[in-house]
Amino acid sequence: MLQDLLQPVHAAGPAPRSEEPEPRTLTERAYRGLRHDIVCGRLEPGQRLRVEHLKDDYGVGAGTLREALALLVSDALVTVEGQRGYRVSAISLDDLRDLTDTRVRLETEALRQSIRAGDAAWEAAVRESYERLSEAEAQGAGRDPEHWERANRRFHEALIAGHCSPWTRHLLDILYRHGERYRHVAIRLGATPGFDRDVHAEHEGICTAALSRQEARAALALEAHIRLTCDLLTRHAEVAGQPLSAA
Secondary structure, three states: OHHHHOOOOOOOOOOOOOOOOOOOOHHHHHHHHHHHHHHHOOOOOOOEEOHHHHHHHOOOOHHHHHHHHHHHHHOOOEEEOHHHOEEEOOOOHHHHHHHHHHHHHHHHHHHHHHHHHOOHHHHHHHHHHHHHHHHHHHHOOOOOHHHHHHHHHHHHHHHHOOOOOHHHHHHHHHHHHHHHHHHHHHHHOOOOOOOOOOHHHHHHHHHHHHHOOOHHHHHHHHHHHHHHHHHHHHHHHHHHOOOHHHO
16 A cells, blocks of 8 residues: 555656755854764763864864853753753653653644645655655664764654744754664663564555644654654663663
């Protein structure tokens, strides 16, 4: 059934948002570098971010680095402690559950609206992103987690691209970054992005329902997909006997 839905159409899909253009300013470059290192765990949860040390690591001045850190505060990836400076935001299972609940509410509604409003270009983008994600999954998510993350992010973005709400996409972008951060924690605990599950089958079910315009089924499949990630990360942390904040 999915192969029938994946037949090409003539209209081109919207450009993927996950392929970011080159940074235009030093602040943007430092912001992206810091964001990547926080998400991937190079800068650990709770770690103090000393401007006088980090400015050399990222090749910018102190003022530019503070501007980048201020942007990360708005993304909730960094906290500021008055006169004591900046820290990488802490993580916890309670935070992961809250993050998951919020993402489910926003993303499933965005998918419903996208299915209602999506045109041929939207369908083409969903097909194309699903095919790329399938290729990444066939290669093995554990072999190149960052490649898998980019393909996974592109697929989720394509699903909701028919919903014309910049605020929704902005908030989901922040939530996705935090979810990615927890997946990297799971990897450091010995898991892979698709552990104990058939994540390809999950994506196929979401894609099939969305392209069939089965709004309720697509939303339910997406919710189950997002919640299973949280459930499995929680279980893996408990089995490992190691709190997420110490990973």
